[in-house]
Amino acid sequence: SPVVFKTISKEKFLCYSMDKDCMFVSNDAGINWEKTWTYSGTEIWNIANLEIRDESEIYFSIGHNINKSLDQGCTWQNVQTLDYEIYNLSISPWGNVYASTSNGIFVSSVGKWSKIPLQTNSSNIFYSEAGMMFINSGAGLYQSFDYGKTFKKAELGLTNPLGKADIVGDYLFVKLNYLPGIFKTKLDSLKATFFSEGNLVDNYPNPFNSGTVIEFYLKKDELLELKVYDILGREIETILSKNLSAGFYHYVWQPQNLPSGVYFYRIQTPTFSETKKMIYLK
Numbered sequence: 001s002p003v004v005f006k007t008i009s010k011e012k013f014l015c016y017s018m019d020k021d022c023m024f025v026s027n028d029a030g031i032n033w034e035k036t037w038t039y040s041g042t043e044i045w046n047i048a049n050l051e052i053r054d055e056s057e058i059y060f061s062i063g064h065n066i067n068k069s070l071d072q073g074c075t076w077q078n079v080q081t082l083d084y085e086i087y088n089l090s091i092s093p094w095g096n097v098y099a100s101t102s103n104g105i106f107v108s109s110v111g112k113w114s115k116i117p118l119q120t121n122s123s124n125i126f127y128s129e130a131g132m133m134f135i136n137s138g139a140g141l142y143q144s145f146d147y148g149k150t151f152k153k154a155e156l157g158l159t160n161p162l163g164k165a166d167i168v169g170d171y172l173f174v175k176l177n178y179l180p181g182i183f184k185t186k187l188d189s190l191k192a193t194f195f196s197e198g199n200l201v202d203n204y205p206n207p208f209n210s211g212t213v214i215e216f217y218l219k220k221d222e223l224l225e226l227k228v229y230d231i232l233g234r235e236i237e238t239i240l241s242k243n244l245s246a247g248f249y250h251y252v253w254q255p256q257n258l259p260s261g262v263y264f265y266r267i268q269t270p271t272f273s274e275t276k277k278m279i280y281l282k
Helices: 187-194
Strands: 003-007 013-017 022-026 034-038 048-054 057-062 065-069 077-081 086-091 097-101 104-109 112-115 124-127 133-136 141-144 162-168 171-176 182-186 212-218 222-230 235-244 247-253 261-268 273-280
Touching: 003 048, 013 048, 013 057, 048 086, 057 086, 065 086, 086 124, 124 162, 133 162, 141 187, 171 187, 182 187, 187 247, 212 222, 235 247
Parallel strands: none
Antiparallel strands: 003 013, 013 022, 022 034, 048 057, 057 065, 065 077, 086 097, 097 104, 104 112, 124 133, 133 141, 162 171, 171 182, 212 247, 222 235, 222 261, 261 273
16 A cells, blocks of 8 residues: 655654555654544645654645644644645745745745745755755756745756766765766855855744854855844944955854843945844744
C-alpha cells in the first residue's frame, strides 16, 4: 500500500495510507497503529504530502486540499483549497508553507495564501537557515536571499537541464541531466549577483530575543558604517565603522541592557545609505 510517513518524535509516527484513504498514528514507535482521520472526498488522487513545522503543527495535502493538525495528527482542519492539484508541500526554516501545484507555487505567510511570481510547478524547493531559498525548475535555478520575497534566475553559466540541487555548507551543488559529474558554486558568489549595490538584507530572526544577524552586500571597496537607532532616532550603537572590500558581509548584533521595542539598523557609505526595522523582544 502506498504510504506517506513522517516521524513526529522518538515514539510517535504518522502515516497516511493512499489505498485506505486514512491517517494512522502510532504512539509506540510503530508497534501499534490507530486510525485518526479518513479522507472523505470522492476524487482519487495519487499524491499526498505530510510536512511538520514542529510537533504541535503538522500539514497534510491531498488533491487540492491543505489540512492542518494542532494535536499531532489526531484531528485535522482544512486550511486551504486551491484550484490545482498539489504535487508537494514544504516548510521553510522561517515558517512559510509552500505548495507546488500544476499551475505554479503558492505560499502561506501568516495564514494568507498567494501565488509566487514564478511560472514553474517545480517541487524541488530547498532552503538554508539564513533566509536563502532555491527553486529548481529544471530549465533554470531561481534564487531568493530575502526569505522568498523576490526571486532571480541564478547565473550559473550552465546550458544543460538541471537535475537535483541542494545546499551543503557554503556551497550549492547541482547535478546536470545527461552529463556525468556535479557542478558546485559558492553561495556568496550567488548572493553577489542577486543583490544590487549597497543592498541591506532583512535581519534574521525578526523579531528576536537574544541576537540577530544583519547582512549586506558591497559592490565596491568603501568606508562603511553600520549603526543601530531607537524608535526616536537616537543612535544606540555603532556596530561597524571601517573600510571594507567588495563582498557580502554578516554581523551578529546582541543588544546589551536595552528594553524591548522597535529598533532600526542603517548602513551608510559615502555613496549610499539604507535603513531597515527590527523588533527586539526580551
